Structures are given as structure tokens and as C-alpha cells.
Amino acid sequence: MSYALCSTLFMNLQGREIYWNLLPPQLFIVILYSLFIIATAIFLYGAFKHIRLIRMGKKDSRFSFSFIITRITNLIYYGLFQRRILEQPYQGLLHSGILYGFIILFIGTTLVLIQADFGLLILKGTFYKYFSLALDVAGAAILLGLLLAFIKRYVIKPSELKNTQLDDLLVILLLGCIVITGFILEGIRMAATEIPTQSTIRYFSPVGLIVGNLIISTGFKEAFIISIYPLFWLLHLILAMIFIAYIPWSKLMHIFTAPLNIFFSSLTHPGTLTNLDLETAEEFGIAKITDFTWKDLLDLDACTRCGRCDTGCPANLSNKPLQPRQLIQNLKKHLFSQYKKKGGAKPPSNLFPDTVSYDEIWDCTTCLFCRSNCPVFIEHPSKIIEFRRYLVLAESNFPSEVKTMFKNMETNNNPWPVSWDKRTEWCKDMDVRILNEGEKTDVLLWVGCAGTTDERNTKVARHLVKILHKTGIDFAIMGNAERCCGDPARRIGNEYLYQQLANENINTLKKYNFTKILSSCPHCYSTLKNEYHQMGTEFSVIHHTEFLWELIRSGKLSIPQSVPPRRDNPQSVTYHDSCYLGRYNNIYNAPRKVLRSLSDVKFREMPRNYKNSFCCGAGGGRMWMEEKRGTRINQNRIQEAYNTIKDGIVVTACPYCLTMLEDGVKEKELADNLKVRDIAEILI
Numbered sequence: 001m002s003y004a005l006c007s008t009l010f011m012n013l014q015g016r017e018i019y020w021n022l023l024p025p026q027l028f029i030v031i032l033y034s035l036f037i038i039a040t041a042i043f044l045y046g047a048f049k050h051i052r053l054i055r056m057g058k059k060d061s062r063f064s065f066s067f068i069i070t071r072i073t074n075l076i077y078y079g080l081f082q083r084r085i086l087e088q089p090y091q092g093l094l095h096s097g098i099l100y101g102f103i104i105l106f107i108g109t110t111l112v113l114i115q116a117d118f119g120l121l122i123l124k125g126t127f128y129k130y131f132s133l134a135l136d137v138a139g140a141a142i143l144l145g146l147l148l149a150f151i152k153r154y155v156i157k158p159s160e161l162k163n164t165q166l167d168d169l170l171v172i173l174l175l176g177c178i179v180i181t182g183f184i185l186e187g188i189r190m191a192a193t194e195i196p197t198q199s200t201i202r203y204f205s206p207v208g209l210i211v212g213n214l215i216i217s218t219g220f221k222e223a224f225i226i227s228i229y230p231l232f233w234l235l236h237l238i239l240a241m242i243f244i245a246y247i248p249w250s251k252l253m254h255i256f257t258a259p260l261n262i263f264f265s266s267l268t269h270p271g272t273l274t275n276l277d278l279e280t281a282e283e284f285g286i287a288k289i290t291d292f293t294w295k296d297l298l299d300l301d302a303c304t305r306c307g308r309c310d311t312g313c314p315a316n317l318s319n320k321p322l323q324p325r326q327l328i329q330n331l332k333k334h335l336f337s338q339y340k341k342k343g344g345a346k347p348p349s350n351l352f353p354d355t356v357s358y359d360e361i362w363d364c365t366t367c368l369f370c371r372s373n374c375p376v377f378i379e380h381p382s383k384i385i386e387f388r389r390y391l392v393l394a395e396s397n398f399p400s401e402v403k404t405m406f407k408n409m410e411t412n413n414n415p416w417p418v419s420w421d422k423r424t425e426w427c428k429d430m431d432v433r434i435l436n437e438g439e440k441t442d443v444l445l446w447v448g449c450a451g452t453t454d455e456r457n458t459k460v461a462r463h464l465v466k467i468l469h470k471t472g473i474d475f476a477i478m479g480n481a482e483r484c485c486g487d488p489a490r491r492i493g494n495e496y497l498y499q500q501l502a503n504e505n506i507n508t509l510k511k512y513n514f515t516k517i518l519s520s521c522p523h524c525y526s527t528l529k530n531e532y533h534q535m536g537t538e539f540s541v542i543h544h545t546e547f548l549w550e551l552i553r554s555g556k557l558s559i560p561q562s563v564p565p566r567r568d569n570p571q572s573v574t575y576h577d578s579c580y581l582g583r584y585n586n587i588y589n590a591p592r593k594v595l596r597s598l599s600d601v602k603f604r605e606m607p608r609n610y611k612n613s614f615c616c617g618a619g620g621g622r623m624w625m626e627e628k629r630g631t632r633i634n635q636n637r638i639q640e641a642y643n644t645i646k647d648g649i650v651v652t653a654c655p656y657c658l659t660m661l662e663d664g665v666k667e668k669e670l671a672d673n674l675k676v677r678d679i680a681e682i683l684i
């Protein structure tokens with residue numbers, strides 16, 4: 001039963017008389033339940049449509065009983081307590097007012113119905129007083145929430161709420177009218193009963209008391225006021241029933257789909273893509289709406305158009321065609337268009353390029369901002385990668401630049417045009433042991449393609465080696481036997497190439513005897529740690545930010561007296577979070593601890609940091625694609641760094657970020673102000 005019905009009944013309960021001033025009460029009871037049955041039937045018909053569409057999706061194993069506790073915890077934490085929504089105070093206040101107001105009124109309705117229909121006298125004495133107060137406060141909270149929602153959408157108009165629909169206004173108006181008519185009913189009843197008798201109970205309905213006094217102040221005769229009560233009661237009831245019936249046909253459906261989507265949200269690590277069985281797979285990726293799993297389709301249905309995913313999407317903020325909200329909404333529209341095709345109509349058409357454009361698919365950096373910030377846990381990046389898998393594996397349709405990169409990976413084992421047997425050139429003048437089959441080392445330094453073949457990033461690898469030498473740690477590298485971890489190939493959709501490289505690496509790694517793998521690349525780190533286990537093996541992997549902090553914390557590595565390039569004291573430093581280190585692997589604090597431990601450093605956070613950090617533009621294979629559309633993502637980020645420190649060092653811990661940010665400094669002609677350094681470079 002809706003909260004509105006609660007208001008309807010509750011207003012009558014104040015005088016302990018259900019259906020106060022509704023004569024004969026039997027007539028109004030019949031009207032109430034008749035309308036309720038009609039509204040429920042319309043609701044069920046609409047809900048059935050949603051269920052049937054979601055059932056069009058393929059199987060997805062999200063029902064395992066062993067994860068039930070985690071799923072319930074997520075539901076309570078993120079659904080009931082709205083953890084993600086509350087991260088934004090305005091939105092949090094707005095949504096809390098409406099949600100918790102509804103919950104209180106729903107509980108109130110249930111109690112009133114139990115009393116009305118089962119004759120149990122629950123609402124009496126002190127409990128009744130506070131029950132009255134709770135319902136009044138709940139109604140006021142809903143009105144406040146609706147007012148804030150109206151102001152945000154129609155007065156402030158933030159960019160993420162563009163493309164407002166009529167449904168947005170209808171929902172605000174409908175809910176607002178229900179609560180207002182409820183308060184008018186309460187006010188009329190109090191004006192006729194509790195206010196004239198000066199009953200103390202009137203203070204437990206503060207909003208009703210204000211409305212009642214206002215009604216009295218109008219000077220209308222009491223008989224007239226009482227006579228219009230049944231009309232308001234009917235209006236209030238009809239609005240409440242419209243609300244119930246309207247739910248499945250509007251964004252209100254998220255009352256059900258959002259908690260469901262949170263409950264069934266992925267418990268797999270976000271850095272672990274689904275493994276394609278290339279020997280048995282008959283289809284690759286997603287091309288049609290029916291290729292999605294039921295959970296993917298529930299994702300589409302659960303989207304509330306809140307636009308939070310757009311607010312930090314590097315593609316959207318650099319004016320590229322990809323806007324995650326619109327992507328999900330277009331897919332949702334396509335999904336609902338399938339409903340009409342039931343009954344032998346044409347099979348679903350391909351999604352590209354009419355529903356999803358090629359540019360949208362290739363613009364994604366897989367930065368994970370959208371998924372990490374979506375309050376209903378929609379999984380955008382995995383869908384985009386499935387589209388890429390289809391285009392790459394089934395159609396060989398991908399940006400031309402990628403072709404060269406794939407070829408390099410196939411022939412050179414790295415994405416750059418550097419021969420595989422040049423992989424140790426970067427350290428040929430250093431004392432670095434290359435591990436042979438069967439040999440042992442404590443730390444296996446995974447240098448990565450950037451560290452071994454990209455000139456700028458080889459400097460980082462050399463600094464890391466110097467640190468390892470300084471601390472006396474036993475380490476070795478794989479030399480030419482190390483291949484690309486496969487991350488760029490997998491993110492671009494070339495699962496064949498990824499699995500080939502991963503298998504070769506795993507076979508080589510199994511021949512060595514080591515304690516842990518040390519990587520300075522978050523992409524290698526994440527792939528080795530979160531994806532190689534899909535091939536039946538697990539390694540202990542550590543990122544160099546955590547490794548370096550541990551060395552400093554334990555006193556094995558002394559902190560340098562000055563941070564190169566030192567120009568003034570203290571040196572201003574800011575830190576850029578790599579998406580694959582931060583959002584993917586939750587490593588935020590170790591690099592900051594390292595930076596804060598330096599004595600001559602003035603550390604400042606950029607406005608977008610930690611989970612809300614802004615991508616450099618290179619992830620998801622974008623490092624090897626031209627940025628032809630919109631503005632440049634790296635320039636956006638470097639401008640933010642400049643605005644934060646004006647003069648100093650931008651520290652990062654990722655070879656992709658290092659390259660992109662240095663390019664950004666050059667492109668914006670800020671080389672006199674900003675230097676970009678890997679965290680290893682400032683420690684020695």
C-alpha cells in the first residue's frame with residue numbers, strides 16, 4: 001500500500017475514528033479498495049513487461065547462495081543506507097528526504113491498515129503521539145526532497161541533468177500533490193477537531209497544525225470546511241492510486257529495479273573481465289540486445305538517468321560522443337522497443353551503429369569512473385568491452401592505428417615497434433640479473449613493455465633498479481622472455497591475442513622460483529593479479545607504490561634530503577591517481593604516504609582525487625589510438641594540476657599516465673612550471 005494511502009487513513013485516525021467524516025464509510029471503503037485493485041492490476045501489467053524484457057537476456061550465475069550475506073550487506077549499505085548517493089550532500093539530502101519519508105509512511109500505512117482491517121488497536125497512547133509526529137516529519141521531508149529535486153533539475157540545471165523528460169516533472173508533481181493533499185486533509189480534520197478543543201495531541205502533528213490554523217484563518221464556515229473533506233479525500237486517494245499504477249511506466253520503477261540491481265551487482269573484481277572460451281565459443285562479444293545477460297538488461301532498466309556517471313567520464317568531459325548515461329539510456333530504449341516486436345516479429349537488429357555508435361565504443365578509456373559512481377551499480381565498461389570483442393573478433397572492425405599495435409604485439413611481444421630481443425637494452429649498463437629457468441629470486445621485477453621499450457619510461461625502471469640495489473633486495477628480471485601482459489589487447493577486445501600472451505607469460509613464470517612479482521605499471525599489476533588466475537594460476541603481485549612505502553616505513557629505504565628537480569623549498573607536489581591503481585585496485589594511500597614522508601615537499605591534492613580522480617586518457621587501449629574527437633583529456637588533467645600547484649611536480653605511478661601527462665605539459669606549454677615524475681624517480 002502506498003504512503004499516500006497511509007496519509008488518507010492516518011488523517012482519520014487522529015480522532016481514533018477511521019474514515020472520519022466519510023459517510024457512509026462503507027461506500028468509501030468500497031471506492032478505496034476498488035481503486036486499489038485497479039491500480040495494482042495496472043502496476044502488475046507494467047511490471048510484467050519489465051520482467052519479460054529482462055528475461056530476454058542470457059544466463060548469468062548471480063544466484064549462488066554462498067554470496068548471499070555479501071549481497072544482503074551490499075543491499076543494506078548501498079541500497080537502504082544509500083552510501084554512494086550520500087557522497088554528494090545535496091543529492092544525498094534530497095534523496096534521503098524522499099526515500100526515508102516514503103519508508104516511514106509505508107510503515108505507517110501498514111500499521112493503519114492492520115488497525116482498520118483487523119481491529120487491532122495499535123495506535124494509542126504515547127506510541128500514537130510519536131507515530132503521528134513521525135508521519136508528519138516524513139511528509140515534510142518528502143516535500144523538502146521534492147523541492148530540492150525541482151530546484152536542481154529546473155533552476156540549477158547541472159550539465160549531468162540535461163535532457164530532462166516530462167516524466168521527471170510528472171513524478172515531482174505527483175508526489176508533491178499527494179503529500180500536500182494529505183496535509184490539507186489533516187489540516188481540515190484538525191481545524192474541526194483538535195484545534196477547537198485545544199487538545200495537546202495537536203502538537204504531535206506540527207504540519208497539520210499549521211495547515212489547520214491556516215484553514216481557520218481563511219474565515220470559511222466550519223460546515224463548509226467539513227463538507228469539502230470527502231472531496232479532498234477522494235482527490236488524495238486517486239492521486240495515490242495513480243502513483244501505484246504509474247510506477248512501472250516511469251522512472252519510479254527504480255524503487256524496485258535499483259535495490260534488485262544492487263543486490264545482484266557483480267562481486268567479481270572490476271579488473272577481471274569475463275574469460276572467453278575461445279575453443280568452444282560460437283559467438284564473440286555483444287552485437288544484439290539479446291546477446292546481453294539478464295543482469296545486463298536489469299542494469300539498463302535500473303538506470304535512473306541521474307547522470308552521475310557523466311560527471312567524471314573523461315570522454316564526456318572532453319566533448320566526445322560517449323556519454324555513459326546516454327549510452328545506457330539508448331540501450332534501454334532499444335530494449336523496450338523489443339517489447340512491441342513480440343509474436344514472431346523480426347529478430348533484434350545489431351546495436352551498431354544506430355543504437356551505439358562506433359565512436360562511443362572506441363572513446364572509452366575503461367577508467368571505471370562510471371561504474372564506481374553509479375548509485376545503482378550499473379556495469380558500463382564491461383558492456384563496452386563486449387561490444388569491442390564483437391567488433392574485433394567477429395568483424396575485424398577497429399581503428400586503423402590499432403592494427404599496427406596488434407601487429408607489434410604479435411611479432412615484438414610489445415605494443416611498440418621495438419624488437420622483442422631489445423627488451424633488455426634499457427639496463428645493459430646496469431647490474432641486473434636475468435632469471436634463467438629453474439633459478440630463484442626473492443623479487444621478480446616485472447618491468448613491463450613501457451619500462452623496457454619506451455624511452456621515457458625506461459628511466460623509471462632504472463630508478464627502481466637503483467632503489468632495489470640501494471636496499472640490497474634480491475631481485476631479477478625475465479629479460480627477453482617477458483612479454484606484454486596483454487592488458488591493452490584485452491581492453492581493446494582482442495581476447496585471442498590477450499590469451500596467447502597471458503598463456504606464454506604464465507608458462508614462463510612457472511619455470512622460475514620467486515616470492516613476489518614487483519610491477520611499476522598498474523595495468524600489468526592489475527592483469528597479473530586479477531586476471532591471470534583465470535588461467536589456473538596465482539601469483540603474489542605488488543605495485544611499486546606499496547613496495548616503496550613498505551621500504552620507507554620499515555626504514556630500509558632512507559628518505560632523500562631533496563626532491564629532484566629541486567627549485568625551491570618546499571617543493572610543491574601533487575599526485576595523479578592512475579585509474580587502474582586507484583579505482584581498480586583501491587591503492588590510494590601508499591603513494592600519498594610516500595609523498596607525505598618527504599620533508600621538503602608541500603603536498604596538495606587536486607580537486608579530483610582518490611575515487612573521483614580524472615583519467616589521463618590512455619587506458620582501455622586508448623594509448624594507441626588517435627584522439628580525434630573533442631578536446632584532449634590529458635590537457636584537461638594537466639590544467640587541473642597547474643591550477644593546483646602552479647609550479648612543481650606532478651607525481652604519478654603509471655607509465656601511461658606519465659606519458660600522457662608529460663604530453664599534456666608540452667601541449668599546454670607548461671614545461672617551465674610543471675615536471676611530471678614517477679614516484680620512483682623522486683626517491684633516488
Ligand code: SF4
Nearest residue numbers: 313364365367368370
Ligand atoms: S569507463 Fe570511463 S571513459 Fe568509459 S564510459 Fe565509463 S567513465 Fe567514460
Ligand code: SF4
Nearest residue numbers: 303304306307309374
Ligand atoms: S548509469 Fe547509473 S550513474 Fe549513470 S545515469 Fe544511470 S543510474 Fe545514474
